[in-house]
Amino acid sequence: MAIALPSANLKYRIMNPLRIGNIEVKLPIIQGGMGVAISLSGLASAVANAGGIGVISAVAIGMTEPDYMKNYREANKRGLRKEIQKARKLTDGVLGVNIMVAVTDYEELLTVALEEEIDVVIMGAGLPLKMPQYVTDRGFDKVHTKFIPKVSSAKAAKVIFSYWAKTFNHVPDAVVVEGPMAGGHLGFKKEDLGSEMVPLSQLVEETVREISYFEKEFKKEIPVIAGGGIYTGEDMYKIMQHGAKGVKMGSRFVTTKECDASIKFKEMYIKASEEDIVIIDSPVGLPGRAIRNNFVDQINLGNTKPFKCPWKCLKSCDFRKVPYCIAQALFNAASGNLEEGFAFAGSKAFMARKIQPVKEVVFEIKIDYYKTKYAEYLKNFIGSRFDIETLDLSQVIPVFPQIKLA
Numbered sequence: 348m349a350i351a352l353p354s355a356n357l358k359y360r361i362m363n364p365l366r367i368g369n370i371e372v373k374l375p376i377i378q379g380g381m382g383v384a385i386s387l388s389g390l391a392s393a394v395a396n397a398g399g400i401g402v403i404s405a406v407a408i409g410m411t412e413p414d415y416m417k418n419y420r421e422a423n424k425r426g427l428r429k430e431i432q433k434a435r436k437l438t439d440g441v442l443g444v445n446i447m448v449a450v451t452d453y454e455e456l457l458t459v460a461l462e463e464e465i466d467v468v469i470m471g472a473g474l475p476l477k478m479p480q481y482v483t484d485r486g487f488d489k490v491h492t493k494f495i496p497k498v499s500s501a502k503a504a505k506v507i508f509s510y511w512a513k514t515f516n517h518v519p520d521a522v523v524v525e526g527p528m529a530g531g532h533l534g535f536k537k538e539d540l541g542s543e544m545v546p547l548s549q550l551v552e553e554t555v556r557e558i559s560y561f562e563k564e565f566k567k568e569i570p571v572i573a574g575g576g577i578y579t580g581e582d583m584y585k586i587m588q589h590g591a592k593g594v595k596m597g598s599r600f601v602t603t604k605e606c607d608a609s610i611k612f613k614e615m616y617i618k619a620s621e622e623d624i625v626i627i628d629s630p631v632g633l634p635g636r637a638i639r640n641n642f643v644d645q646i647n648l649g650n651t652k653p654f655k656c657p658w659k660c661l662k663s664c665d666f667r668k669v670p671y672c673i674a675q676a677l678f679n680a681a682s683g684n685l686e687e688g689f690a691f692a693g694s695k696a697f698m699a700r701k702i703q704p705v706k707e708v709v710f711e712i713k714i715d716y717y718k719t720k721y722a723e724y725l726k727n728f729i730g731s732r733f734d735i736e737t738l739d740l741s742q743v744i745p746v747f748p749q750i751k752l753a
């Protein structure tokens with residue numbers, strides 16, 4: 348049954364673009380930086396080409412270089428520079444680098460990203476309070492890059508923004524707030540990951556409220572971006588109703604053709620059931636969410652995996668005491684050696700069904716987002732008897748956007 352609709356606006360826009368300073372991102376999605384060597388130039392450029400922000404993960408990126416064990420600092424810097432330059436050749440879109448504050452070469456990696464004029468840097472796993480000389484010498488206004496801290500609470504956002512305001516007379520350009528359902532390291536205590544978890548919607552609303560003070564004070568828009576457990580267009584639409592101007596998605600982009608991890612890593616996602624996604628203790632000192640395998644079972648039982656530490660890559664890692672090397676385990680997994688590693692994954696990673704091009708994933712997200720948005724509109728229009736499951740887009744949407752899939 349075709350439903351007569353109140354308006355058929357030819358210029359109807361599915362999603363509003365995300366604005367970060369003078370950068371406009373058509374698709375308000377930041378692809379989560381995924382290490383070690385999971386989101387490199389391949390995935391980042393594909394997401395940027397699809398209109399979002401494609402993000403290269405900087406952590407231990409030098410593991411892709413032959414001399415990492417001897418020359419780790421140089422290998423990391425070289426590896427990051429190479430991937431940024433490679434990605435730039437593949438896209439004119441918006442590119443970012445994800446840098447963990449918890450790594451010992453945080454400032455060096457950040458400087459490489461700034462020298463390469465990356466569009467945005469996302470700084471997580473710690474409070475990004477220090478800025479490298481590259482910025483302090485020039486001043487923020489002379490630097491192309493936009494700064495986006497990743498936090499797990501409005502309180503953490505306030506600490507960072509207040510510190511930056513006082514120290515640099517400048518505040519970050521956007522903020523990512525990531526909830527407890529994310530993949531990778533989580534900014535929550537293990538005991539806060541049970542049934543009493545704070546919902547992402549609450550974290551987003553609290554952060555929007557906190558940040559509005561700095562928006563007024565510094566007379567600039569500071570978008571709040573939500574992350575963690577966002578997988579579908581419906582998830583995206585719903586969280587944006589709580590004030591998020593964009594979303595950060597990691598797991599959803601793992602099972603793409605362009606994701607830089609090995610096929611075995613991607614297949615782990617496709618094979619995983621909901622029960623396989625578990626919490627682990629990481630040597631970073633934070634809990635993490637990952638897909639259960641033999642390696643995860645062993646470490647959760649307290650068994651150790653002997654390793655050699657060429658350098659202390661994480662500030663908080665006591666390499667003499669930790670049961671395994673997380674950087675090595677993640678790199679092994681990304682390279683397809685899942686006997687000696689494991690895959691980080693968000694709470695919804697089990698929804699992966701197949702390996703698809705990024706373009707197709709983005710198309711699905713857009714359709715789903717539009718469907719949810721339209722269903723809500725119809726519900727308001729014709730009442731609550733409306734059932735989203737029966738919604739056939741081609742019948743009810745007068746001007747359905749024609750997005751071609753290559």
Ligand SMILES: Cc1cc2nc3c(=O)[nH]c(=O)nc-3n(C[C@H](O)[C@H](O)[C@H](O)COP(=O)(O)O)c2cc1C
Pocket residue numbers: 378379380381382383385404406445446447471472525528529530531532574575576577595596597598599690691692693694695
């Ligand atoms: C496989 C994987 C690796 C990740 N690696 C990193 C990382 O190296 N640094 C980081 O700050 N976040 C990392 N993350 C977190 C992502 O950037 C992103 O915030 C997260 O995936 C969002 O949750 P979602 O997976 O539910 O979408 C990782 C996540 C995944 C799934």
